[in-house]
Amino acid sequence: MAEKSLLVIITESVIEDTIVEEIVALGAKGFTACDARGLGTHGMRTGRWTVGSNVRIEVIGDSSLLERIVAVLQEKYDADYGLLMYTMPVNLRN
Amino acid sequence: MAEKSLLVIITESVIEDTIVEEIVALGAKGFTACDARGLGTHGMRTGRWTVGSNVRIEVIGDSSLLERIVAVLQEKYDADYGLLMYTMPVNLRN
Amino acid sequence: MAEKSLLVIITESVIEDTIVEEIVALGAKGFTACDARGLGTHGMRTGRWTVGSNVRIEVIGDSSLLERIVAVLQEKYDADYGLLMYTMPVNLRN
Amino acid sequence: MSFEPVVLFFLLGVIAGLARSDLKIPSAIYEALSIYLLLAIGLKGGVKLAEYPMATLLLTSLFVVAAGALIPLAAFPALRYLGRMSRADAASIAAHYGSVSVVTFSVAATFLEQHAMAYEGHMIVYLVLLEFPALILGVLLARFGTSEQTRWDRLLREVFFGKSILLLIGGLVIGYIAGPQSIAPLDKFFFDLFKGVLAFFLLEMGLVAASRIADLRRYGAFLVGFAVVVPILSALLGVFLARMLDLSEGGAVLLATLYASASYIAAPTAMRIAVPEANPALSIGASLGVTFPFNIFLGIPLYWWMAERIYAGG
Amino acid sequence: MSFEPVVLFFLLGVIAGLARSDLKIPSAIYEALSIYLLLAIGLKGGVKLAEYPMATLLLTSLFVVAAGALIPLAAFPALRYLGRMSRADAASIAAHYGSVSVVTFSVAATFLEQHAMAYEGHMIVYLVLLEFPALILGVLLARFGTSEQTRWDRLLREVFFGKSILLLIGGLVIGYIAGPQSIAPLDKFFFDLFKGVLAFFLLEMGLVAASRIADLRRYGAFLVGFAVVVPILSALLGVFLARMLDLSEGGAVLLATLYASASYIAAPTAMRIAVPEANPALSIGASLGVTFPFNIFLGIPLYWWMAERIYAGG
Amino acid sequence: MSFEPVVLFFLLGVIAGLARSDLKIPSAIYEALSIYLLLAIGLKGGVKLAEYPMATLLLTSLFVVAAGALIPLAAFPALRYLGRMSRADAASIAAHYGSVSVVTFSVAATFLEQHAMAYEGHMIVYLVLLEFPALILGVLLARFGTSEQTRWDRLLREVFFGKSILLLIGGLVIGYIAGPQSIAPLDKFFFDLFKGVLAFFLLEMGLVAASRIADLRRYGAFLVGFAVVVPILSALLGVFLARMLDLSEGGAVLLATLYASASYIAAPTAMRIAVPEANPALSIGASLGVTFPFNIFLGIPLYWWMAERIYAGG
Ligand SMILES: Nc1ncnc2c1ncn2[C@@H]1O[C@H](COP(=O)(O)O)[C@@H](O)[C@H]1O
């Protein structure tokens, strides 16, 4: 039972592959993604058509890794894309 | 890195639009929704056909906002619809 | 507002039904499942075709229940299947 | 009377469901198939609509809708007092049985076509008109004398702009405006494939019906009896009305089937929103788990036989 | 000039969207329909390709692409200086209008077929060739004189291996290699169902367009005017070029429609990746909310009329 | 020997996959297409089943299944001792190659039809019967002499009520009961569209195969050699058996193709459940990444040539 952090990234589906590449390049050993829809400062995103749909990505790792990911994504994508990130401590069980 | 709360609402897809209207009317600035299936006191919901499918909605906000949402949804929908709500503190990162 | 724990299980879709049977047999009163894709020690799982797709299962319950579930799944499925489990405390709101 | 193979796809679905097969029709596909069926039926009706004088159609429609309203009005007290159900449950089930099933109608039409038996093209107008009054009646029955509030705005939007009505009426209007010539290039998609899509849809309905059969045991004999007897009585009403309105024998079979059928697309959603305290497992279990299979396997041949007897006796 | 019913499905979708109906085309279905349409158009063109001498085709293609490039090059300053838009927004919108719409093209082709009006089979080659140069031009316009970096690798992959181009070219090549005889057994799937699938697709486009109409009010009259005037001018260019290249009158209508149409499949994705600081609501609102309906309801008949006048005057 | 264009759709998918295109067939569509193909093949076989005396069919089936069982029994020791694979991996791969591929069979049948070459309608019965014994053999091979427990209940449910077998047998029975006349109205859906749906499906298989090619490099030359040599030897067995059973030359090509093909729908799921310690990347990589393309591009023409030689030599 290891104490780790969980980072949840909600962003536009159109950049899912790019974000995944960044995460892996920064050292994440894994991630989990789901299709999503939602509302935010970029308006309503109904989940229909590629440009109107969101993805919810979870990454579990050490806080230092997650800090690096947060910093890079914030700098490169926050201005131009719908993006929400939050973290919380979790107990990894296997 | 702001301390916020996360509210997760799991309910019936058939009232997704209604719930979203309530949330926004109560002051939420955003939400994220995913299709889901599951089991609870209302029996098995296989995620097939509209009346048998669930939705999982996440709202990030101040605890006071989330308290208000919880109170309203509990009063108006808990008796008649499948509904599960839980909250936890999170660190908003952007 | 009851203090409970949340267990998140990410595993292969092909054993979703089996895992759900285990969870229910161990005493869980409910669960919520979503389709997912991801990367882990078992390689990239693109979410296409049954054998290449993941499921994300949430269970809310007492920590003792969740401990039992974690122990059983770890013993029976961790060696052969893609499996990730983590827990965290949550406030159940209804 | 020969045999209609599409109903075997329903059986196959039931078997798969009971055997807990991993066969699943993805919900996106189910949605697409139902959109297709609703649009195709609407178009078919619309194209034929021009063949009938509008005034006659309006008049007969009035009779069809008024007589159809008797079904939920009679079903409600039966459910409430004989079945000892809660007001909400009785009202919701009554609404399901007052409304109609597009797939049952399609199976009956296929059946008639296979036996080269003619029917009036405007039956589809009755299908559309019967779909919603029962839903409104159901809500009135549920709310009569109670203080519960109804989300009427949501209900009316659901009823009139719910996909079911919207696609049926949309197809009807498009078919009517465009006419047979302009619709012809769409025939290969909307008409030629119809029966195959219906087979696929029945497979999915079998899968879902199988999951409802377990529920039924819990709700008991009364509801199962109700789900067989009410359709037969409703069908009888349909045949007599058809005779009165001078419809063809094929038309009588279809009107009987419409009255006998119970909704499981429009009604469940509308009732879940407007009468949420009703238990959806009861109404869907009865309509999809009992009435639907009863109708497609035994009901339709029975209604045909009824029509033959009553028309011969006329 | 008679009437083409498929556009009514678009209207039905708009009505459903504005009425906030629960009608939804699942995104998996939308994806499948668009793959079908792109492949089918490619195959259709590929089969006909063999009928034309390759050298002529290459030469005329050069003219078609070069003249087509004028559209974004003229649209950009108009948007930037008359419309006072940001460089990125102006460039992105220009790219959308320089590129083409496969569905608009299909509606125009259906329209011609309904009126038994012939057109050159290689129009589809122009469709493919016009799809992407504008996207690259758009990025150049957005970046010219700025220090912003472009993810060129991602953009080029998006442009050349984006599903839109890939399926069009893939279909074209398969159709060309296989030839009419070998493709014949596929006709029932790819050609006979084409118009029905198009109707389904238009329904979904109507639903999405309805959700864009609200956006437009916020962006104002200039953009709406732009979304009507630019297509008409582009169509004029198309008709004159067609005349010059000695295309048939049907070919002129199609080339006009290609120039007049704006992309909403390939361009939004490509621009979102390559020019992310542009607001996608502006470009999609204009192309899907205004230009697309304008083209299918009024534009195509208008371009036909223009072709008739200019060809008669020749 | 002319050319079958559906295989080009597989190539297009591979190119899209290798180029990392954004082209994706949504999994709901993939599921629907596979349900369609399995049902359609079953129906086709069922309709033709009545043409053959049941007793002969039972007898020949026995031979076909018994000879087919030789394939996994010979493959297992080859994988285990020549390939130095773990017991579980060897057993799982053997099961994949003992089972059959519905799509490969369909491509071969299309190929024969294109060349107007007749074959026995009951080949489809062999397809059904060959699908599952190898899966059970695979589990026995994996467990023989080990203490590992098998979830036999889950496996048997998976094998007999897995969607693959269920739809094939379901279609077979429906087609047989209904007969050609009653099935005729379903032809436009299940038979006319078959080849188009197959093309779509091959596109998706190409996309998935592309993602498997990288894996293969890791598993090395032995597995790639195995994935080419075993099909050829199995095909040879098929042709000889066909000759012995007095099947037509077309039937020989199909039986050879069945033996040569490896499963990637039923087997991966069944093995993942029953032999979870086997690495699925190995078996799917070999069957989908090597054997499937080998069969549709080179294998089928080769097996035909083999059949011609052996039948001529008879
Ligand atoms: N307060 C919130 N709670 C939950 N999800 C949110 C919230 N705000 C934004 N999101 C999600 O993040 C996406 C991008 O947000 P934004 O960058 O604000 O447009 C939205 O489309 C939502 O899915």
Ligand SMILES: Nc1ncnc2c1ncn2[C@@H]1O[C@H](COP(=O)(O)O)[C@@H](O)[C@H]1O
């Ligand atoms: N213990 C639980 N853990 C996780 N999800 C649950 C739990 N109980 C209920 N749910 C979810 O909440 C939905 C509604 O619950 P209920 O109101 O109990 O029927 C269910 O369909 C599940 O998706």
Ligand SMILES: Nc1ncnc2c1ncn2[C@@H]1O[C@H](COP(=O)(O)O)[C@@H](O)[C@H]1O
């Ligand atoms: N570090 C991680 N963060 C988030 N999800 C992960 C992580 N590692 C694994 N997963 C998920 O768990 C699944 C199984 O993991 P594994 O057993 O490592 O193959 C993967 O396919 C991912 O969906």
Ligand code: NA
């Ligand atoms: Na009824």
Ligand code: NA
């Ligand atoms: Na254009």
Ligand code: NA
């Ligand atoms: Na084989």
